[in-house]
Amino acid sequence: MKINKILVVLGEPQSVFSEILFKYFNSKEFSKNKKKIILIGSKNLLQKQMKKLKFNFNLSTINHLNDACINKLNILNVHYINKKTFSQISSSSDKYISKCFEIGLELIKKNKKIALINGPISKKHFLKKKYLGLTEYISKKTKSKNQVMLIYNDKLSVSPITTHLPLKLVAKNITKKKIINNISQIKKFYNNFLYKKPKIAILGLNPHCETVDSFSEEKKIIIPAINYLKKIKINVDGPFSADTFFLKKNINKYDVVIGMYHDQVLTPIKTLFNFNAINITLGLPFLRISPDHGPNNKMIGKNRSDPSSIFCAMRFIKKI
Secondary structure, X not given: OOOOEEEEEOOOOOOOHHHHHHHHHOOHHHHHOOOEEEEEEOHHHHHHHHHHOOOOOOEEEOOOHHHOOOOOEEEEEOXXXXXXXXXXXXXXXXXXXXXXXXXXXXXXHOOOOEEEEEOOOOHHXXXXXXXXXXXHHHHHHOOOOOOEEEEEOOOOEEEEOOOOOOHHHHHHHOOHHHHHHHHHHHHHHHHHHOOOOOOEEEEOOOHHHOOOOOOOHHHHHHHHHHHHHHHOOOOEEEEEOHHHHOOHHHHOOOOEEEEOOHHHHHHHHHHHHOOOOEEEEEXXXXXXXXXXXXXXXXXXXXXXXXXXXXXXXXXXXXXX
């Protein structure tokens, strides 16, 4: 797939995302980027935040994608009233964020050669417990099923079988079918986008892959899934105990690590690579990427945020 345009939905207006974008636009990498980048959000607010953070760029308002130019900050303006340049996150931005996503997703329907990058949102205020996360929100809006969260890094990627699910519900939501579906999606992604056959490690659910309970998820669900995946020629190993797996001698052997729940694999990947990773949603009819950081309201307006993840996102799109 050849991507010719990148839509950037600005997401939660009270976040560090604008600062991170400014740092990318201020870099040599942006000047070498041959994709047309179109921001979707409030031009007025972005200009105020730019001034506050002491950046100086020209925002070029466009009405159609065809008006966009390479190496310009093209913006589809979305009306938003906010008195303060930076303030606390609240539900007052919900309609604005929803409108930004609505515009972006509608444009992608008509052009599959567009990649979508979105800024972070507040799960508490924007999703209001209706969705587990933005992965599920976008999947619902695009009527997509069997979505998979992949936290991608060139050296090692991870994927949780369950996403932002309370721990008490994790075991009930792990099935042989879901493990097989998720890993099949990941293999397809690596084959189609990266032209690579991934080597995949699968973690167990229980400490040391053992349990004193009468039901063992490893024996009843995870191992049967692994055996099936091997039969259909997917390169998988496991189950591995999560407490020792992320040692260097182990992770050097694999491209992807599959965990049973969010923090089982997100904690070590962020420890290893900090913000040098991106969140990719597999199973959508287009490429969707989210920088791997949240709104980070405590750092807002301070100009001290690490922009690594947006650089990772742009490099990945360039690579494919």
